[in-house]
Amino acid sequence: MPEMTYREAVQKALADELRSDDNVIFFGEDVAKAGGAFKVTPGLYDEFGGNRVRDTPIAEQAIIGAALGAAITGLRPVAELMFADFIPVAMDQIVNQIAKYRYMSGGQFTIPLTIRAAQGGGAGFGTQHSACAEAWLMQxxxxxxxxxxxxxDMYGLLRGAIREDNPVFVLEHKMLYNMKEDVADNIQPMRLGEAQIRREGGDVTVVATQLMMHRALEAAETLADEGIDVEVIDLRSMVPMDTETVLTSIKKTSRLVVVEEAPHAAGWGGDIVSLAANEGLYWLDAPVIRVNMGHTLVAYSPPLEDEIIPNANRIAQAVRNVVQR
Amino acid sequence: MDITVKALDEQTRMDMLQRMLDIRYSEEQIQGLFLANLVRGTTHLCDGQEACSVGVAWALKPGDMMTCTYRGHGHALAMGISIKTLMAEMMGKASGCCGGKGGSMHMTDASVGLLGANAIVGAGLPIAVGAALTSQVKGSHHVTVALFGDGAVNIGAFHEALNMAAVWKLPVVFICENNLYGEYSPLHTTTAVENIADRACAYNIPGLIVDGQDVEVVHAHVSAAVERARAGDGPSLVELKTYRYRGHSRTDTGPYRPEGELEAWLQRDPIHILRDRMIEDGQLDAVEFEELQQATERKVAEALEWAKNEPFPLLEAAYQDVYAGGR
Structure with a gap:
């Protein structure tokens, strides 16, 4: 089996979709000639040329608005916003235009549009370059x-997103770009909306994504030595969300911990808790715990950043707490 | 750009006159719909600006596209949305151009090239840039026009859109209907230049200052900019000097306007300018014009009655069209 990094997965998925459909185009700040700020997209400009792979001005409203305009008139654009922290710069185009364009026209348009951005903390980028964007987008x-x-997943979900006839945000965690994995020879484009159980266990369900999911797996190994058998669910797709996999797991374990790399208020973890309360309450044997950043921001100083973003120890402690109840 | 305004042929003039009357009488009826409690929320009327909508629409070819604004009934009718489907949309009826989901501010019909009327000031410009990007990538030679008001030229999306379009030489024409007021504020209190078209130099593109009350003048200038874009020479910024006869929105009577201003602009009414020219050229007489007005009034009244009797959408529609593919 070949080895592939998360970074290479992005490049390969883009290249394969650009190859398979002439309507796919790709643009963003420094993505073409320079190959991207995170060196994620090298070689695409050389292979597909400046008509289909373009560098843009630093102008997020124009990038995202143009992507929408292109999507409703026959192209299948992929736009990059570099850091997810730049999403709010284009928030009108996202919230008032992309999300509403099909609905308020009575279904006249389909919007086959993909927007990529690198998110997450842990790399010392400071307060304005470390956010996770899910909660901003899910409403x-x-x-x-x-x-x-x-x-x-990066490869399969990005290809799935580009083939989707709806606007999809693909959020890439920047701490995972160097992650390596042995991969199958021919990964297929993946359907959106399917969670995956990364580790089976019978005592506690932990729901997480991306860096937090990997830290939950790390915590699960520690807890296994203590005799606690943790099931780790990787949500993968936030909208649509695979609530069935989550509920089935809660039914089995009767205990739930939700881990988010984000502030507590109005986070998606609240939706999981609400799901458990509405449809799984009688299966639960302990209060649900949410592990997240509380009500603070990501700081630059390394010990502060480590304190703020949940780590395997905090996740493990939360699991111990629900098991002991 | 070298532009000469030539007299259009009689049939074209007659079609333009008819469409301007369609817009005028529709707008008059729409104001009344609020009083009758048939329309909710707000509306932004464009009477006084008919030559802009019609002059622009007549400069486009099949396959060309437009984004416009919440003051968009005129654009919609000019592009070919019928009075009936416009009125039905106003009332939230299923047979409206957006199935009743859009309303006054979102008249949209992709089949006539109208990609959407936008209720966020300036937001349509980047979308028009994207439509023009499609034309360029596919080599299709279609042109997109972005219509917006003078209030939109101070928002970031205006700058981002014009710059990107200029850098990429996209086939898009930016058309500002300068009606002298951004909501309730006179232009000079919000904008550092008197002529919006002067901004064009910042993007190294042509800027045209145009009499927006004369439909033949509008048509000639916009046509030149559209054909320049079609030829691959990039965007232009066209400023149409015009005037809205009413206030910003339904509840605004325009008390901030100086005395005599409205009356002065009424002397340059776009419908009267074309009517008088046609009479002068022996293409129309006063009796025919009177008949045309009455027939249009009847047509609009009939469309209104039709729309009143149309059904509302089924309640299932509330949950449809959120995603493509029935999700």
């Missing part, structure tokens, strides 16, 4: 959101 019906956690 807008019309938009889909995926958060791939592995090279295989």
């Amino acid at each position: 807008h019906p019309g938009i889909m959101v995926v958060s791939p956690s592995t090279p295989t």
